[in-house]
Amino acid sequence: MNQTECAARKAADYKSDQNVRWCPGCGDHAILNVLHKAMAELGTDPKDIVVVSGIGCSSRLPYYMNTYGMHTIHGRAAAIATGVKTSRPELTVWQISGDGDGLAIGGNHFIHAVRRNVDINMLLFNNKIYGLTKGQYSPTSARGTVTKSSPYGTTEDPFVPAELCFGARGTFFARSIDVELATSQEVMVAAARHKGTSVVEILQNCMIFNNGIHNHVTDREFRQDRTIHLRDGEKMLFGKNNEKGLVQDGFLLKAVTVGEDGYTIDDVLVHDAHCESNFLHQQLAMMDGYSLPLALGVIRDYDALSYETEVAAQVEEVKAKKGFTDLRDMILKTCETWEVK
Amino acid sequence: MLENTTIKTLPKVVVRFAGDSGDGMQLAGNIFSNVSAAQGNQISTFPDYPAEIRAPQGSLSGVSGYQVCIGRGVYTPGDKADVLVAMNPAALKTNISHLKQGGIIICDSDTFRPADLRKAEYATDDPVTELKLDEDRTLLVPMTSLLKETLADSGMDQKAIMKSKNMLALGIVCWLFDRPVESVLRKLQAKFAKKPGVYEANAKVVQAGWDYAHNTHASISSYRIETAPTRKGTYTDVNGNTATAWGLIMASQKSGRPLYLGSYPITPATDILHELAKRKDLGVKACQMEDEIAGICSAIGASYAGHLAVTSTSGPGLALKGEAMGLAVMAELPLVIIDVQRGGPSTGLPTKTEQTDLMQALYGRNGESPICVVAAASPTDCFTMAFEAARIAIEHMTPVILLSDAFIANGSSAWRIPEADEYPEIKPQFVTPEMLEKGWKPYQRNAENWVRYWAVPGMEGAMHRVGGLEKDFETSVISTDGANHARMVEARRQKVAHIATDIPALEIQGCKDADTVLVGWGGTYGHLYTAMEQLNEEGRKVALAQFCYINPLPANALEELRRFKRIIVAELNTGMFADYLQSKLPEKEILRINKIEGQPFMVSEITEGVIKHMEA
Numbered sequence: 001m002n003q004t005e006c007a008a009r010k011a012a013d014y015k016s017d018q019n020v021r022w023c024p025g026c027g028d029h030a031i032l033n034v035l036h037k038a039m040a041e042l043g044t045d046p047k048d049i050v051v052v053s054g055i056g057c058s059s060r061l062p063y064y065m066n067t068y069g070m071h072t073i074h075g076r077a078a079a080i081a082t083g084v085k086t087s088r089p090e091l092t093v094w095q096i097s098g099d100g101d102g103l104a105i106g107g108n109h110f111i112h113a114v115r116r117n118v119d120i121n122m123l124l125f126n127n128k129i130y131g132l133t134k135g136q137y138s139p140t141s142a143r144g145t146v147t148k149s150s151p152y153g154t155t156e157d158p159f160v161p162a163e164l165c166f167g168a169r170g171t172f173f174a175r176s177i178d179v180e181l182a183t184s185q186e187v188m189v190a191a192a193r194h195k196g197t198s199v200v201e202i203l204q205n206c207m208i209f210n211n212g213i214h215n216h217v218t219d220r221e222f223r224q225d226r227t228i229h230l231r232d233g234e235k236m237l238f239g240k241n242n243e244k245g246l247v248q249d250g251f252l253l254k255a256v257t258v259g260e261d262g263y264t265i266d267d268v269l270v271h272d273a274h275c276e277s278n279f280l281h282q283q284l285a286m287m288d289g290y291s292l293p294l295a296l297g298v299i300r301d302y303d304a305l306s307y308e309t310e311v312a313a314q315v316e317e318v319k320a321k322k323g324f325t326d327l328r329d330m331i332l333k334t335c336e337t338w339e340v341k
Numbered sequence: 342m343l344e345n346t347t348i349k350t351l352p353k354v355v356v357r358f359a360g361d362s363g364d365g366m367q368l369a370g371n372i373f374s375n376v377s378a379a380q381g382n383q384i385s386t387f388p389d390y391p392a393e394i395r396a397p398q399g400s401l402s403g404v405s406g407y408q409v410c411i412g413r414g415v416y417t418p419g420d421k422a423d424v425l426v427a428m429n430p431a432a433l434k435t436n437i438s439h440l441k442q443g444g445i446i447i448c449d450s451d452t453f454r455p456a457d458l459r460k461a462e463y464a465t466d467d468p469v470t471e472l473k474l475d476e477d478r479t480l481l482v483p484m485t486s487l488l489k490e491t492l493a494d495s496g497m498d499q500k501a502i503m504k505s506k507n508m509l510a511l512g513i514v515c516w517l518f519d520r521p522v523e524s525v526l527r528k529l530q531a532k533f534a535k536k537p538g539v540y541e542a543n544a545k546v547v548q549a550g551w552d553y554a555h556n557t558h559a560s561i562s563s564y565r566i567e568t569a570p571t572r573k574g575t576y577t578d579v580n581g582n583t584a585t586a587w588g589l590i591m592a593s594q595k596s597g598r599p600l601y602l603g604s605y606p607i608t609p610a611t612d613i614l615h616e617l618a619k620r621k622d623l624g625v626k627a628c629q630m631e632d633e634i635a636g637i638c639s640a641i642g643a644s645y646a647g648h649l650a651v652t653s654t655s656g657p658g659l660a661l662k663g664e665a666m667g668l669a670v671m672a673e674l675p676l677v678i679i680d681v682q683r684g685g686p687s688t689g690l691p692t693k694t695e696q697t698d699l700m701q702a703l704y705g706r707n708g709e710s711p712i713c714v715v716a717a718a719s720p721t722d723c724f725t726m727a728f729e730a731a732r733i734a735i736e737h738m739t740p741v742i743l744l745s746d747a748f749i750a751n752g753s754s755a756w757r758i759p760e761a762d763e764y765p766e767i768k769p770q771f772v773t774p775e776m777l778e779k780g781w782k783p784y785q786r787n788a789e790n791w792v793r794y795w796a797v798p799g800m801e802g803a804m805h806r807v808g809g810l811e812k813d814f815e816t817s818v819i820s821t822d823g824a825n826h827a828r829m830v831e832a833r834r835q836k837v838a839h840i841a842t843d844i845p846a847l848e849i850q851g852c853k854d855a856d857t858v859l860v861g862w863g864g865t866y867g868h869l870y871t872a873m874e875q876l877n878e879e880g881r882k883v884a885l886a887q888f889c890y891i892n893p894l895p896a897n898a899l900e901e902l903r904r905f906k907r908i909i910v911a912e913l914n915t916g917m918f919a920d921y922l923q924s925k926l927p928e929k930e931i932l933r934i935n936k937i938e939g940q941p942f943m944v945s946e947i948t949e950g951v952i953k954h955m956e957a
Contacts, residue, residue, distance in 0.1 A: 016806075018818065047801050052642070055809075062806050063819065068798040070645055071808030072638070073668050079603075079635035083642025083650070084798075086628060087601045091646065091798055109638075112631035311628070315621045322622035327590045330623055331758050335577040336531060338379035340757075 009043050011036035016066045022057060027178030027204035031125065032064055034181055035094075038188035039067075044092050051094045052081040054101035057132050058125035058204070061096045075106030078113040081120045082307075089308040092192065093120045099140040100130045103159050107139070114168035117196040118307040123188070124161055124199060127206040128213050135209035147209075162285030162299065165199045166278050172198035173285060174298040177218055178205060183229060183296050190298045196306045217289040228293040230284065232273040232301070235265065238293050245269075246284075246292070253283050255292050273301040350565045353383075353412025355419030356514060358507075359436040360428030361398055362391060362405035365507035368532075369426075370407030371753075373514060375578050376524040377411040378755040381568030384578070385410045385720075385867060386753045387418035387941070390692055399452075399460040404435045411518075413569040414874070416719075416867035418752060420943035424517065426510045428452070428484075430468050431461035437472055445478050447513055449506070451485035482553065484509050491549040495542055505546040512550020518564050522551050574757040581720040581749040581864075582609075584756065585679060586616035588727025589651055590623055591759075595728075596735050596767035598649040602627040603639035605658065608691040609747040610681035613653040633661040637678065641665060644674040645807065647797035649731055653679040656698045657688065659742075660705065666740055667706045670833065672807040673784070673793045675734035675741075675769075679727070682746040684939045693939030694748035696863060699917040702742045703892055709830045711837040713737070714892040716744040716863030721756040723749060726889060729844075732767045737840055738792045744891075746913075748941045749864040772796040772803050783807060784817040784829075790843075791836035841893040847886055847901055855882035856906035857955055862888040862918050865942055869911055872947035883951060888918070899925055909934060909954050911947050 014036045022028045039049070049067035053059035055074035062069030068091075072080050081095040102110050102124050113120065129147065130136040136149035140161065144153040165173050172194040174187035184202060191198035203214045217226045228238035228246065236246040237258075245268030246253050256263040273281075281300040287293055324330040331337070356373065358366040367388055374384045389406040396403030410419035421441040427433035427448040440446065458466055465471045469479060488509050492502045508529075515525060526544050533540035579587070593600035602625065604614040617627040626643075630636045637652040644650035654662065659680045669676045682698045684690025702714045713733055717726040723745055730743040772781055772794045783805040786793050796803035805817070813820035814828050849858065851873045861869040866887045873885040886902065888894070902908055903926065910919035911934035923931045934950035936942055 046804055047799060050646070050798050062808070065806075066804055068645075068804050069806035069808075070642070070672070071806060071810065072641070073664050073809055076634060076638040076665065079630065079638035080642040080645075082628075082630075082635070083601065083603060083639030083644075084646045085642075086626060086639065087599070087643035087648045087650075088646040088798065108631055109635055112635065311626055315624055315626060318622045319624055324622055326594060326761060327587060327623065328758055328761060330620070331577060331587070332575065335579075336375055336528060337575050337577045337758065339575055340381070340571045340573055 009040045011040045014039045014046055014066055016064050018063050020064050023207055025207040028058055030178045031202055034184040038185045041189055042192050049092045050084050052077050053096040056098040056101045058096055058098045075101055078109035082113055082118045085118050085120050086308045086311055089312055095120050095122045097124055099126045099138045104139045111168040114165055114170045114197045116307040117171055117304055119195050121191045121198045124201045125204045126201050127204045127210055129206050129210035131206045131209050161201045166282045170199055171196040171302045171304045173300045175201045175296050177203045179218055187298055194301055196304055217294045226289040226293050227296050230271045230295050230297040232271055235268045236271055273298050348563055352567045353410055353415050354564055354566055355410045355422045356424045357408040357422035357439055358426045359404055359406040359432035362403050364428050366405055366407045369507040369511040370409055372525055372528050374409045376520050382411040382566055383415035383569045384755050385415050385418045388751045399429055399431050399457050401431050401435055404432045411566055413567040416870045420945055430457050434461050447480045449484035450481035451483050491546055492542055505543050508543045508546040509550040512547040513554045516551045516554035572757055576755050576757050578753050579756045580751055580753040581723040581745055582612035583616050584721055584723035585727045586613050588724040589731055591764055592728045592731030593649050595764055600625045601643035601648040601650045603630050603636040604653045605630055605633045605636045607655045607658045609683055609750050610653045610655045633658040637662040637665040641669055644676050651677040655681050655683050656685045659701055663706050667710050668809050669740040670710045671809050673738045675738055677730045677734050678742045680744050681750045690939040694746045694941055696913040711834050713739055713741040713837055713840055716889050718866035718889055720749050720752050720754045733840055735767050735769050744863055746864040770794050777802045782817040784812050790839045791832055838893050841896045844890045844895055847895040847898040849901055850885040852877055852882040852884050855884040858884045858886050858905040858908055860886045860910045868942040868944050871944045875948055909951055
C-alpha cells in the first residue's frame with residue numbers, strides 16, 4: 001500500500017463531528033468504534049481513505065468517519081467502491097453494507113466485486129433483518145422467520161454469506177461478532193492488509209427488530225463452546241479451556257475433545273488461511289454454532305491478482321508499447337487519412 | 342444494354358450495397374466511401390443491418406445494406422439510391438424500394454438459381470420481370486463465375502474465393518464512378534497488411550470487376566461526381582460512436598482529468614465501449630461492468646475520485662441507470678451519460694434508429710432531478726458534443742446526458758482531425774487551500790453559477806461525505822428540513838439553468854426573413870438541412886433551427902422562435918420535443934412532422950410535411 005504510514009494516529013483522528021444516530025444498544029456502535037481503532041492501528045492517512053456505503057442502518061456509517069465518504073443508493077456500494085478503487089488504486093477503500101443492501105438488492109455487485117478481486121474492504125453487517133424499513137426478512141433470515149413481510153414465516157432458504165463469497169471465488173473471508181471487539185479489530189486490520197476483495201461478515205444485533213438473533217453463539221454462557229477463533233498456523237482448538245478441537249472425519253469436519261475417544265492433540269487440524277484451495281475454508285465457514293462451532297477470525301486469506309492493479313498495469317503496458325503522444329497522434333498512426341490542401 | 346457510354350456530371354450520387362449479412366457489404370461500401378472522400382467528395386454513410394448476426398444465407402431477413410451519398414452538399418446518406426448493388430435475389434427484393442426511379446441495378450445473375458429464388462420467396466424464376474425492373478438499367482453480371490475464373494489459379498478453396506465477391510462488385514462500382522483502382526488497392530493493402538495472400542486475391546478481384554465493367558461498357562452512363570471545397574487539413578472517415586469516444590478523450594486531455602468509462606454492452610452503443618477499451622493506449626480506463634447499473638455506479642465512484650467519468654448505453658440501459666443518475670444529481674458530481682437511442686419501448690428495435698428517449702432523458706428520474714441534456718447532430722458532431730458534454734459536466738459539477746442515435750452512431754462522414762489547441766481548456770472548479778482556511782463546506786457554491794466545488798480524495802483537510810440524502814444548504818450535513826429542501830431544489834435547478842449562459846446561442850439557418858421555421862434536434866440535422874435547402878430552391882421561404890442543447894435551451898432560443906409565424910418540429914418520435922417546446926411557448930401552436938418507423942427521415946417526407954403545414 002502506498003498510503004502515508006503513520007504509527008502515531010489515534011482512533012479519534014478517524015471520527016467525524018457528527019452525532020451518531022443509531023438506536024441505543026445497536027451493535028453498529030461497537031463496530032464503528034472498532035473501525036476507528038483498526039484504522040488507527042493501520043495508520044493510513046484519513047485523506048487517503050474513502051468509505052462507501054449503500055442504504056440501510058449500517059450504511060449511515062460514512063457520516064461518522066473523518067475520511068472521504070459516499071453514502072449512496074441501495075445495493076450499489078460495491079459497484080461504486082469498484083469505481084473509486086479502479087480509478088485511484090492508491091486510495092484505501094472500505095465498503096459498508098448490511099445483509100439486505102449487500103446480498104439482496106446488491107447481490108449481483110457483491111459477487112462480481114468478489115470475482116474481480118478488486119481491492120476493497122467490505123464490512124458486511126449481518127443482522128438477518130431489514131431494520132431501516134422497520135422489520136422485514138432479509139436474504140440471510142432462516143427459513144420460517146416471522147416478520148412483518150412474512151407473518152406466517154418465510155418459505156425460502158437464506159444465503160450463507162461465506163458460501164456466496166466462496167462461490168464467487170473470494171480470496172478473503174473473515175467473521176466476527178459485534179460484541180467481540182478484539183476479534184473485530186483483528187479481522188478488519190487483516191482485511192485491509194489483504195490485496196483483493198476482503199469480505200468481513202460481522203454478526204450484528206438489531207435491538208429493535210431482531211433482538212437476540214445471534215444469541216446461540218453470543219451468549220457468554222456458551223460462547224466459547226459454540227465459537228472457534230481461527231488463527232493461521234494454529235491448532236483449531238476451542239472450548240472454555242481449549243479442550244476441544246476440530247479433526248478431519250472423511251471429507252467432513254468433526255468436533256472432538258482432546259484426550260477422549262482416542263483423539264490426541266496431533267489429530268487436531270492446523271488452520272492454513274493462505275492455501276489456494278477453499279475446500280476446507282468453506283467447511284469451516286459453514287459451521288453454524290450448532291453441531292460445529294461458528295468460526296470467527298480470518299478463515300481465508302489467499303493472495304491473487306487484484307483487478308485495479310491489473311487494469312493499471314495493462315494501461316501502462318499498452319501506453320508504453322504504442323507510444324502515442326495524444327489523440328491526434330493515435331488517429332494519424334492508426335486510421336486511414338487523407339490530406340486536403 | 343446501350344452501346345455507348347455517356348458521362349454525366351452530378352452534384353451527388355447515392356449508392357446502396359446490399360447482400361447477405363456475411364457478404365462484406367459494409368467493407369465494400371466503406372472502401373468506396375473512403376476512396377470518394379479522398380477524392381474530395383463529401384460523404385455520408387448509413388449501414389442498415391439486421392439484429393441477427395448471421396441470419397440464414399440468402400433469406401430475406403438476412404439482408405444487410407450499406408448506403409453512401411457522395412458529392413457536394415452532402416448532409417445525409419440520401420433518401421433513395423441512384424445505384425443499387427444486390428448480391429443475391431433476397432437483397433434485390435428487399436432493397437428495390439430503396440432505388441430511385443430510373444436508378445441502376447447491378448446484380449449477380451449467377452444467384453438467380455431456383456433454390457436462391459425460392460429462399461427469397463419469388464413466385465417465378467424470373468426476378469427481373471417479377472419485380473418489373475427496367476432491363477436497360479439492370480446489369481446482370483455473372484459475378485460468381487467471374488470470381489471463380491479470376492481466382493482459378495489462386496489455389497484457394499471455394500469458400501475462401503466466395504469471400505471476395507464483394508470486391509468484384511466494388512470494382513464495377515469504381516469503374517462506374519471513375520474511382521481509381523489504385524486508391525482501392527492502397528486501402529486493401531492497409532487492411533490486409535498481415536495477410537498478403539488475402540490482399541493479392543482481393544486486389545485481383547477488384548481489378549477484374551473494374552476491367553469487366555470497362556470492357557463491356559457496362560453502363561448506361563458513367564458518372565463524374567462533383568467535389569466540394571473543403572477546409573485544409575488531414576481527414577479521416579469516422580462514425581458517430583468512434584467520434585463520441587474521441588471527443589471524450591479530447592475532453593480528458595483538455596481538462597487534465599483521466600478518463601474512466603463504466604459500461605455494459607448494448608446495441609447500438611457498444612462501439613463506444615470497444616473504442617475506449619482500445620484506447621487504454623491513451624491511458625483510458627474502460628471497464629465492462631456486470632450490468633448497466635454497475636456501469637454508471639462505478640463511473641460515479643470514479644467521478645468522486647476525480648476522474649472524467651462516463652457511462653455509455655442505449656434506452657433500456659438508461660432506464661436502469663435512472664436511480665444512479667439521481668445520486669449524481671444529489672451528490673453534484675460531474676458525469677457524462679451517453680444514450681445512443683434505438684427503437685423502443687422495451688427491447689424494441691435494437692438496431693434501428695429513433696429519437697424516443699428525449700422525455701426519459703429530461704424527466705426519467707424520481708424527484709426534482711434536473712439534468713443537462715445535449716444531443717449530437719451528425720456522426721462528426723458526436724465529437725464536438727461529447728467534448729461539450731464533458732466540459733459542461735466538469736465545469737458545472739453536474740451529470741450531462743448526451744443523446745446520440747443509431748443512425749448517426751453507425752453512419753459516418755469525413756472528418757478533419759483537429760489539433761488539440763482548437764478546443765478550449767476545461768477548468769474543473771477544485772476546492773483550494775484558501776477555501777479550506779475560510780471554512781469550506783462540501784455544498785458551498787460559487788455565488789455566480791451555483792456550482793459546488795470539487796474536493797478530490799487525497800486532498801488534505803477536505804475530507805467530506807456526499808450522498809443521496811438531502812443536505813443542509815449552509816452546513817452540508819443531512820437535513821430533512823422542508824424549507825432547506827426547497828432551497829436546495831432551487832439551487833440545483835438554478836445551477837442547470839445557468840448553463841444556458843455557457844453554451845452557444847441558437848443559430849437560425851436558411852431564409853432569415855421566412856415566416857416558417859423548421860425545428861429539429863440531434864441526429865436529424867442532415868435531413869432537415871437538406872429539406873430546408875430544397876424548399877428554398879423551390880422558392881418556399883423556410884428557416885431551420887436545429888437544437889443540440891436541449892436542457893437548458895440556448896438563452897436566445899425562445900425569443901428567436903417567437904419571431905416566426907409557423908413553427909414546425911420534425912422528429913423521429915410522436916412529438917416529444919414539440920411538447921417540450923410547447924410548454925415553453927404556450928402562446929404558439931407548435932406544428933409537427935413525426936416518423937416512427939425505425940428509419941431516419943427521408944428528405945421528401947420533411948419537404949412534403951412542411952408544404953402541407955404551409956398550405957394548411
